[in-house]
Amino acid sequence: MYEVLAITGYKPHEIGIFNEKHEQLPYLKKAISKKIQQLKEEFDIKWIITSGQPGVELWAAEAAINLKEHYPDLKVATLAPFHEQEERFSEPVKKLYLNVWNSSDYRDFITKRPYDNPAQLRMKNQFIVGKSHAALVLFDEETDGTPKFFLSYALKKHENQDYPIIYLTPDDIEEMIREDISDQSWN
Template identity: 25%
Template sequence: MWVTGYRAYELNVFGNKDKKLPIIKYCLKQALTAQLDDGMEWLITGCDQGTDQWAAEVGLGLKKDYPELKIAMMAPYANFGNRWQEASQARLAELRSAVDFTADVSHEGYQSGRQLAAYGTFMSEHTDGAVMLYDTDYPGKAKFSYERVQNLSSSRKYNVSLITMYDLQEAATTLAEEAENGRFQDF
């Protein structure tokens, strides 16, 4: 299952203490748990700051209940993230060392957008479906991945599950009610 979606800045999420993050991770956990209960064996995600890294974090947390789950993080090209702030680079390195498999689709450093297109092709060809934190009413960089998987849906059995802004709002309401009743758990 390819898990991807918005970058952190597209959702105005800045830092690990942002109040939006538990809501996003709650939705990711619900979607991934459903996929695991349906037979998912591999969670395959990218390395971008945002949905990709949050999915890896949630997946690592799910391993205690689903020890058979395997997680892969794929970068579109070598040295991905090397221009990020030091703390962000360290977080990426930490996640990549914690997952079951990690590799670069292109073994060269960034050269052109063709590497990003090749990455999208690789991810869609090596997965059976996608979970995307994406809403068609709010396009962002994930639009390219969304359009890619939409085109696959007609040519092969490729299931696409979206987590939309409405889903995030519903989760926020649920978590607020749980917090009010003393049942809130952080992700």
């Protein structure tokens, strides 16, 4: 049983999503939600942890909050790397962040101060890996991006103990989109 699942992945710009109206975003959010649901049932996950950063982390936290309707025992933790991280976000992302922050069952700051150096982001990755039992990462080794920093810590933990790293790749998402479109065409 893996009670605590850390979720991370690409920032929006790393996968070509530059606003909340991007035509692929609803499919991506649905794929993330579907994967969380699958892992909840497979591993009996009790907690989802993210740092609330834009992109996959916020979309996953939003999905987990919405899934609480079907899984009342599912809890969401937002562990921000530093105070006022949302001040750097665009208005729509800030709004989503504040909604996730306020809807989280647990929320805290890993470093108890505003941003002052990149070490705070390294500490965030190390801390979240240390607090979780498994990780879900939207990542493709052929597409570089910020998830590699989280993965450096997750892979070390995976080598030394039972710490599954589940990948959600762009190909998986494309497959879910095809299934969804196929299902809709039959209705």
